[in-house]
Amino acid sequence: MSPRRIVSIYLPHFAIQRWRRRRFGPQTPSEPDPIVLAREGHHGPVIHGMNAAAVKLGIEHGARVTDMKTLVPHLQVEDAMLEADVRDLRMLSGWARRWCPWVRVDGKDGLLMDSAGADHLWGGEAAMLADIRQSFGKAGLTARAAVAPTIGAAWALARYSAEPQEICAEGEIAEALSLLPVAALRIDQDTITLLKRLGLKTIGALAAVPRASLARRFRHHLALDANPPKRLDLAMGAIPELLDAKLPDPPLRALRKLAEPIEDIDNYAQVLGVLLPDLAEQMDQRGLGARRLALTGFRVDGKTSTVEAATSTASRSTAHFAKLFESHLERLDCGFGFDAMMLEALVTEPLPQSQHSLSGKIEDGIDLPHLIDRLAARLSPEAVLRIVPQDSHIPERAERLIFAGSNTDAAWPAHTRLRPLRLLDRPEEAEVLYAVPEGPPAQMIWRRRTHRIVKSEGPERIAPEWWREKSQTRLRDYYRVEDSEGRRYWIYREGVPDDGRGGAPRWFVQGLDA
Structure with a gap:
């Protein structure tokens, strides 16, 4: 069995680089003026990310925005996009499976991978780390990477090593970590301050303290972030730490291979009638409903033709999807015929099982989303609209038109005065x-x-x-x-x-x- 090799990828400027990409596009250079991203803290907005110009002025992560504005009056403050950053990092974890299958998100600015048995595919660990940093650089992200036998060691080297990429061999953990600050043990700021007051500023100094004395001093600290002895054991490999990487769910799709090529709409509808129940059963097992489906025909000449159908709400109704595809089947270009067809759910949402009534009859409101979907399929979504309120008291700005199937819960204000029809x-x-x-x-x-x-x-x-x-x-x-x-x-x-x-x-x- 191959020894564990953990890769830690650290993205030190992830928040500001993603903000810049969303705001200005992929080719925008760094800004000359200091810019910081702010998030809510316990005592007002605090610094979440910053550009290079702000770093040169001495602005630090976690500092209060008001304090930094006092020091740098021309500081530009923007809102951090925390939810968007979480989504982007989750997408990056899926993309990073190109190097090895076991990948998970690590905090707000990093990834962890178990590369045991996969580094030889890239020419060794050094070549793999170089390719990781280069690939992230092409995506506009600055990356530091380190590989070590434990999660704690790889995490510490990726963030606190002097080099942008580090390789720690088996049995070299203590030496590799000895000169790093105690903050590299993944402990909180209060514990770091306490260790510094005790004169323990590096991991090597902490490891030199007798084990019994160290354990006795922190015996009441149950949380890992406040317990340096346990964190030290995790980094050194004395206590195992598992890398729990969840593999992505397989795509929701149903496939039928045909004995003879088909060329007419009636046969397409017949195959669709077989694919829909198969796909609905898969979605039912996962508790999902489809918002967008794609029907693809594989032609005998190797080409494909695809049509899509979308819904305003998540659904598993085979009859409803069959109605939506009716007007789209004629757009399939079969060439000399399809010898296979596939139905795939492109966009899904959670949809728990529900019972409409004890009698089994459908409730009155259940068909409205279906009606909206059919009208949108025939007339286009731009022709099926409804009015929703906006936060404005100016009459022409107090409402707007959106797609009738959009999920908007805005409530209409209770007007005390009459308005024209x-x-x-x-x-x-x-x-x-x-x-x-x-x-x-x-x-x-x-x-x-x-x-x-x-x-x-x-x-x-x-x-x-x-x-x-x-x-x-x-x-x-x-x-x-x-x-x-x-x-x-x-x-x-x-x-x-x-x-x-x-x-x-x-x-x-x-x-x-x-």
Whole structure:
């Protein structure tokens, strides 16, 4: 059996490099100005990541943003994208299986691999580490890597060694770690401070302390992060530490090889009817539902043709997916025929088993997502929309159109005032006459027609959103008016006389059937 060889990959600038990639794209050089990423701490925002310019100014991880802004007034502060970083690191762990199959995420900025038996495929451990660093560099990430017999030793060397890549052979752990600081043992800051007060600044100094004395001093510290003796044993290999790497689940797909090539839609539908139950059973076993499926036909000439169907909510309904694929099957290009077909779930979501009712009947609301999916399949998702509220009190910005199947839980505010049944796409200017300044309108000319106003209600004053608009934006006074023919309008006056933000007030029509 091959001895364990653990590879630790450390990405020291992962947060700022991923932020830069998301913000500016792959070819953006480093910024000349100091930039830091901030996350919430116990006493306000703290530094989570920084660029090279900020490092040169002495800014440190974990420092309070307010303190650093005092030292560097021109410091640019951006919000850290913690959830996006977690997703990206998880994706990197899957990509890193190109070197060996046993890979898992290590904290917020690293990966761990068990490369035993795999390094010879890359020409040895040195060549493998060099390829790892080069590959991460091509992806825009600075990487340090180390390989050692234990997780603790590899972790320490990757982060605290003077060289960007280190190889520690069996039996050389104590020597390789002796000059590293005690922080390399994966202990918390309070324990590091305590050891320094005791004069134990390096791992070698800590290892030289009699074992009984060290164990007695930390006997009440049960957490590993606060127990240097246990961490030291883990790094030296005295206590085994397993690398629990979860292998990815196999893809959800169903495949049928055909005795004879098929060339017509009826045969496609028949094969689809066989594939759908197979795929639904796999999803049911994993507690998943599909949001997007792909049907692929393998042609006798070696080419493929694929069509996709998407749903607004996760589903395992074979009848529903069969309906969605009906209008797509004719787009399959079979050439001289398909000799195999495959159905694959491209996007899935958790979908626990549920019972609609004791009678087995489907509840009234269960078919709405299916109706949305069928309309979107026939008309395109851009044609099946619904209105959702937005966080704004300006009428034209208070709502927007989204795909009807989107999962949005925004609640409509409870308006105390009436709103028109129809808003115009954009307010249209009108000429309004009124008896006294700032008084109700008496007559309106709109779209070349004169409307004599017989009833009016208002004004309802709406102030501009000062946090997103220019300082010269004028307030609005809204009126619900009715003309002599019974037509109702929602109009507003932009500005008031002598407000210092422009000339005479202007009038606009914004809504009908008010």
